[in-house]
Amino acid sequence: MSDKHAEVAGGGFAGLTAGIALARAGWSVRLHEQNDELRDFGAGILLWRNAMLALEVIGVAPAIRAHGVVPDVYATSLNGEMFTPELAGYPYWAITRPKLHELLSDAARAAGVDIRTGSKAVGADPSGALLLADGTRLEADLVIGADGAGSAVRNSLPTLTQERKKYQDGVCRVLVARPEEFAGPEWNRVIDYWTLEPDAMRILFITTGPDTIYMGMMATTSNERASRIPIDPEIWSARFPHLAPVIELAGRATGGRHDAYQTNRVTPWAAGRAVVVGDAAHAMCPALGQGASVGIVNAVELAHTLGQYESVDEGLAAWEAKQRAMTDAAQARSAYMAETRTLAKGNGFTPEVMETANFVLDAATPETIALYPVPEVNR
Numbered sequence: 001m002s003d004k005h006a007e008v009a010g011g012g013f014a015g016l017t018a019g020i021a022l023a024r025a026g027w028s029v030r031l032h033e034q035n036d037e038l039r040d041f042g043a044g045i046l047l048w049r050n051a052m053l054a055l056e057v058i059g060v061a062p063a064i065r066a067h068g069v070v071p072d073v074y075a076t077s078l079n080g081e082m083f084t085p086e087l088a089g090y091p092y093w094a095i096t097r098p099k100l101h102e103l104l105s106d107a108a109r110a111a112g113v114d115i116r117t118g119s120k121a122v123g124a125d126p127s128g129a130l131l132l133a134d135g136t137r138l139e140a141d142l143v144i145g146a147d148g149a150g151s152a153v154r155n156s157l158p159t160l161t162q163e164r165k166k167y168q169d170g171v172c173r174v175l176v177a178r179p180e181e182f183a184g185p186e187w188n189r190v191i192d193y194w195t196l197e198p199d200a201m202r203i204l205f206i207t208t209g210p211d212t213i214y215m216g217m218m219a220t221t222s223n224e225r226a227s228r229i230p231i232d233p234e235i236w237s238a239r240f241p242h243l244a245p246v247i248e249l250a251g252r253a254t255g256g257r258h259d260a261y262q263t264n265r266v267t268p269w270a271a272g273r274a275v276v277v278g279d280a281a282h283a284m285c286p287a288l289g290q291g292a293s294v295g296i297v298n299a300v301e302l303a304h305t306l307g308q309y310e311s312v313d314e315g316l317a318a319w320e321a322k323q324r325a326m327t328d329a330a331q332a333r334s335a336y337m338a339e340t341r342t343l344a345k346g347n348g349f350t351p352e353v354m355e356t357a358n359f360v361l362d363a364a365t366p367e368t369i370a371l372y373p374v375p376e377v378n379r
């Protein structure tokens with residue numbers, strides 16, 4: 001157990017996970033969220049095996065397993081042709097973002113994290129202090145910037161360099177009420193519908209619970225109508241006529257959002273006693289749905305590694321040395337998949353592509369690893 005104190009900026013998946021992991025290791029933790037309430041927006045998310053193992057370490061995985069859906073297969077269709085379904089038996093979960101966020105927020109409170117909403121960070125001092133917009137300076141043994149891709153904490157630390165890159169595609173994400181005709185368990189799956197001509201458009205259909213379906217609708221950002229929120233049913237139904245009824249539902253959905261694909265790669269992740277985690281450190285293209293999962297893994301492993309060192313500085317260096325290669329590979333692989341749109345051709349979840357999803361963090365125990373066996377074909 002530790003008697004150290006951490007100040008965390010950002011109440012997203014990475015910040016909450018880091019807060020829970022540190023608090024469970026005996027740290028006192030205060031978490032600052034700039035918004036007046038803790039929340040994530042209303043679409044869905046896939047949590048891969050790497051994230052589930054990390055969430056086991058902090059005790060949140062059983063609730064995810066209870067509330068999420070295990071897709072029976074991942075089926076890909078290009079221009080109406082269906083390829084061999086993949087990932088049968090693979091241990092990953094689909095869940096709504098608000099539910100995941102609620103489960104993490106509850107766990108953070110239960111672990112004793114002091115959550116301050118309406119509290120905006122403007123920077124960090126590497127000697128160990130978080131700086132707030134109201135002028136407050138909060139001393140800490142560790143300051144965590146988990147404040148997303150636009151991280152103010154990261155931007156205040158001149159020794160952290162950042163490479164940013166934008167890509168050709170973007171995604172509209174909406175959550176729709178699950179229609180009667182999709183009520184059966186045979187729809188608890190991921191279906192990835194693509195067309196590539198005259199330009200790329202894709203509908204990723206993911207059942208996230210008994211009442212909800214998450215639709216990720218990808219198009220090039222230059223296709224203005226297909227990048228609109230609310231969804232423009234006419235342009236999507238013209239490409240995917242057989243999906244017209246659910247596209248209609250997507251058009252009526254409230255609370256959707258559009259994001260262009262972009263990445264940032266930060267080097268190094270720490271300056272003195274200040275460190276960045278999650279999208280603040282390594283936002284990645286969502287082509288493999290791994291951004292939050294890698295952030296969750298790194299946040300849990302951060303607390304685990306710090307527990308092995310007396311000095312925070314040494315612990316941070318050891319943690320980055322351990323997690324960097326996996327994270328860089330995940331970013332590079334996601335960028336490649338986004339640039340080439342390789343998944344459209346089906347049968348894309350090769351063992352190499354699955355390397356990030358299969359990653360086992362050091363903090364995982366043999367008992368929890370045994371709960372998530374990987375089918376031979378995906379190893």
Ligand SMILES: Cc1cc2nc3c(=O)[nH]c(=O)nc-3n(C[C@H](O)[C@H](O)[C@H](O)COP(=O)(O)OP(=O)(O)OC[C@H]3O[C@@H](n4cnc5c(N)ncnc54)[C@H](O)[C@@H]3O)c2cc1C
Binds near residue numbers: 013121278
């Ligand atoms: C289309 C799309 C699909 C995706 N699908 C998946 C998927 O299926 N699986 C997966 O693992 N990942 C997925 N991702 C990636 C995932 O959404 C992100 O990696 C993840 O949400 C990042 O979490 P975070 O906590 O690092 O940052 P954020 O979610 O950005 O959270 C940052 C938090 O910090 C707060 N904040 C910001 N600035 C300040 C400040 N100055 N002071 C205090 N608080 C502040 C914000 O309000 C927010 O609450 C997807 C991403 C996209 C774009």
